[in-house]
Structure formats: structure tokens, C-alpha cells
Amino acid sequence: MIDTGLRIERSSNPKQKPDPEQLSFGKVFTDHMFVMDYTEEKGWHDPRIVPYGSITLDPAAMVFHYGQTVFEGLKAYRTNDDRILLFRPEKNIQRLNRSCHRISIPQIPEEAAIDYLVKLLQVDRDWVPSAEGTSLYIRPFVFANEINLSAVPSTEYTFMIILSPVGSYYKEGIQPVNIYVEDEFTRAVRGGTGTAKTGGNYSASYIAQEKAAEKGYAQVMWLDGIEKKYIEEVGSMNVFFKIDGEIVTPILNGSILEGVTRMSIIELLRDWGYPVAERKISMEELFAAYEKGKLEEAFGTGTAAVVSPIGQLNWKEHQMVINDKRIGELSKKLYDTLTGIQRGQLPDPFNWNREVNE
Template structure:
């Protein structure tokens, strides 16, 4: 594919930036956005950074009717010396194309997408907050835009990147959460879209989430959609359990999203020589491990929280309190290490971080 230059249109009336203490996840957006169009026969074209603005598309656009869309989520971090860096952005771009394949969306040029992220962050680098725990959330997404009421892949798409400064996920420190095991609804099944990052997966999870919150639980623990006994994810995060000294995480099976934080946790545990296995794990096995005292720790992993310790599981009338409801040693070590690397406070032996140059090439 011929290399394309990114056209830039700078916003003249810059928006007022919110104070760090007032940041709410996904509510404020930066001055600029990236857009690129796809037309069948022409391919992806006209990559541009433009002022953040509303979209004008037909109400018949296929995204509204058939849900053909994918998205990603990653962050930019302000280091102690004022630099801005990304965390494993190439993995997000790779996964975006994996989702594209499942949703029959034309693949994007991964180098161009990565360059678009870098240039957009460089242009709006003043929006990257510096208060501890804060960051700039980056949301790349693709939607089908062809005005056609027919069930078929669209011939037109938009690839867009928007960004939002976000506050610390743990304002009062990292604390374990209570989780309810979901027995009625399912998140995804093998052969479905569970391994793709597409909006429908999240829409279908809302009912179970609403019900569990009414009962005082933070999230649901999803079981497999066929036998409803094997653990898959927790909320919108991957999940890990420490059982009798060994860390266990559900193996990727076609219905579990391959999380980038999940992969980072796995690499860290192997680096530390902590026993780890990827395999099927049932809720009954967890219950029995709790009963015999070998369920030592549990935590979720994802972009927003990095690590979310699980202090209690509720399953069929049983309250399984884990590690006395406290944050476990592995949870804390993984959280401290990943965030330490992200903010440039710790050595990065894996080359996970990518520095964003303030004067990254921008073509006016």
C-alpha cells in the first residue's frame, strides 16, 4: 500500500481543559480527532487530523441498523520528566485488524494507524494530564457508513480516533471488588464475536451488569455460553486466579477477548518465574479451592483499571471471600510494575513503551 500523508487542519478556538480533579472517564474530549474514509474500489483514503466535531452521516447508515463496528482503547501517559509515552500501541492496532476480519471490515494499514495515533497525541499533548494516576485515553474505532438497509458488509466506512483525558481509576487506592457469578445471561460463545472488540458484545452485557449492581456487586463473572460452568471474563476484563501457588487464567478459546493487559500480566509472571497456566477453569473448581483454602487470590486485568483485585465471589448462595477481602501480593506487584512502566518510573525490559515526540511530523 502506498504511504499516505496525514493532512492536518488545526483548531483555532482551543477548548478549556478540565482540572485533573474534575476528570470523569470519557466525558471530555481533546481539540482534535483523526478521520479516514473507506470507499470500495478506492480503499482507505484521505487520512486527516481535524478539529473535534460532530459527524454528519445518513440515518440509513448501516452502523445504526446492523452494528458493523469495531473499536480499541489505549492510553498516553505523562512521565515524571514531562515526556509523553504510549503503552504497547502496536498491539492495539494489530487487534483492531483482528476485529476487522471478524466483522468483515477492510483491514487498515497498521503503520499508518500507529502514525495517526502518534501524531494526534503529539498535536494534543497539552491534554495529557500530569497528576498521578491520570492519563489520556485514546479511542480508535471504525463504523460502517453506507446508507443501505440490507444485511451485507458495507461498502463505505469511517476510521476515527478521539481522545479523552481521564482521572485516576483508583482515587482512594487499589481496592478489591465484589463480583457476582452470572448464571442466566452469557457474554459470548465460541464462533460468535467474543474475541473481537465490537460494540454488540458490550451492549449485550448491560442487562446482567444492571441486575448485579442492584444486588450490591461491582461486576459479573461470565461463564461459558454452552455449559455455563467454565469461567471466561469478569465484566469487560480478563481474569486471573491464584490457586495453590499457581496462577491460572482462562485459555483463549474464540469467545474471550485477547487482552493486551492480559498478555502483559502473563509476560510479567513468566519473567518473575511465577507458575502460570492458561487452561479451562470451572466455577466448581474455584468453589472447591475456596473450601479447601487454596484459592489465594483473584484479579481482573484491563486497560482502564490495569488490575482490579477481586475480594469476593457470590455463586449460588455462597459468598467466597478471597484473601480476607484484601488485595493480594501478586495483584499489587503486577499493578505497581505495569503502571510504573507506563509512567516511566520503572525499567521497561520488554520495550513496551513508545515515546511520543512533541514535534512529531505533522503536515499542514
């Protein structure tokens, strides 16, 4: 059941928009936000766009105690001819629902959710920045708000969407990063919540990230939680390797998040004629390829960075320097092509973009 009657309450006190050259990530938010409620009796109801502001929750709201919450991340882009483009929003809403299913949250009506997002973007259209490399980050999320300390799924939820103008991920241009291969802490295991975008997955990873930072590394390479052998993700991104001309990425095994950027990268590579293998790959295999001079490139993929080249891996004190710490030709081509499509600067042969009309 879904209440389709969207109401819009516009802000009477619009904010001053930030300098597009000074934008960081997730620090500034637009004038409005979307909210919708769920109860067992009414289903999803009362969809509304209201002025951005604080929300009030009871101290016994179940989200605080049992972590029943999921989220998504996608972007809107302003083109050179002043159009607003959304990149594959249906894939993000579909993944949101997969996360909801895993965390026992009622399914969000997908078509309605995209319609509500488009309406919110129409209301806050002027907040989509136009400077090179900037975009409007979109954060849909759902949380349990029933007042109850019983360790059971909530019967009441809130679905919200907030918007944040963000700057270029690469202020100084794309630079390969150094990665520490984590062999102590575990990100996720098959059957767990690794396939869901839920808050606990991220907070559980902070200790390993702090450990890597203390050693001078930008991020963590996660291995499987059982054997500590097979590569899964890098930070919160999917990961790819170019080995002797073939592109290899870990197979979706029940503990790896199914990235929308990952999916798009694979489709681009196959369209270009590259052999792409989605399979298990161990650190031993990767190191052997490196020693033979066959590890040509490595990169992470995700919404924020799109493509993040890896310049060095530290595994069991083995220092694996990749492509002389320079961005690889394929990594650069993928980044330029995908961001070009997203920003309307290149043709969109896959019909990935959805235009937000005024």
C-alpha cells in the first residue's frame, strides 16, 4: 500500500548557497528534504517535501539500539547546457530494497520513490552545482523509529532523502593511493550483511581503517572473513585488477556489495571488447601475478570517486608497487568515459541517464 499524494512545503528561509570551489563531501545540505512514514496499519504514507531541518526521535527509538537502518548514495549532475541528469537511479532504489529485505525493513515502492526523488530535485534544482567535477550527492535512507526495546523488527519506519552539493573527489587530479591489505579484522561474511548498505557495516570497518592510517595507508583491502585469503573490497569500494590483459574483479559471493559503478564499469569494459572475469581471486594469486610482471593496473570503483587507482599494496610486508604509482591507461579511460556520460559530455549509448525536467 502506498499513499501517492505528495505534499510540498517550501522553505520560507532559503539558505545561501556555498562557493562551488570550496565544496567538500557531505557538509552542506539543500533547502528541502523528502520524508515518508510507515506503519503496519497504513503502509508507506504521507510522502512530503519539507524544509531541511532536524528530526526528533524518542530515546527508545529502535534504530538507536538495534541498528535497523539502510541507506543509498547516488548523484545528480548539471550539464554544460544546464540540464540535470540522474545516473541509473533505478539501480540504487533496487539495491535499497535488497538492503531493506536483508535488514527486515518493508520494501519501498520503487517507481514512486524515483518520482519523489525527481520532485525533490525539481524543488532544489538550483542547488545542483555546475563547476567542473562537482555534483549533487543524494542520500536516501530508512530507519526504524518504533518506541520499543524488544529485540525484534520494528513496526514503524521513516524513509528520507537529503541532498548535498559536493566538490570534486580529486582536487589535485586522479592520484593512485596506497592500500593496506587487512588480515586481522573482518568486513563481512557470506550470509551476513555485507551485501546490504547498512550503517553497522561501515562503523565496524573504522578500526581497520585507523590501523591502516597509522601505517601511512589511505585505505584497507578487505579479505574474506573465513580464510583471510580471497580479495573482496577496497575500503567501501569494489575492486578491479588488470592482469596480463584480463580484467578480474571479485565475484559477488554473498558478502560483497553489488556496486552500481561496478556494474557500469563491467558493461563498459565488455562493450569495449575487454575480457572481464568475475571470480574468486586470492592475494597469493595477485602477488604471483605481480612478481611475474603481469599485474598491470588496480583500481577501486564507487559513487564518490567513480574510479580510484591503486598505486601500492602492502600485504604481509610485501610492497607491491603497481604501474610505478601512475594512473593506468585503462583506469583513466574508464574514469573519463563514465564521468563524461554522467555529466552529459559524452554520448549515453546505454541510456543510463535520466533527465530531471523543470
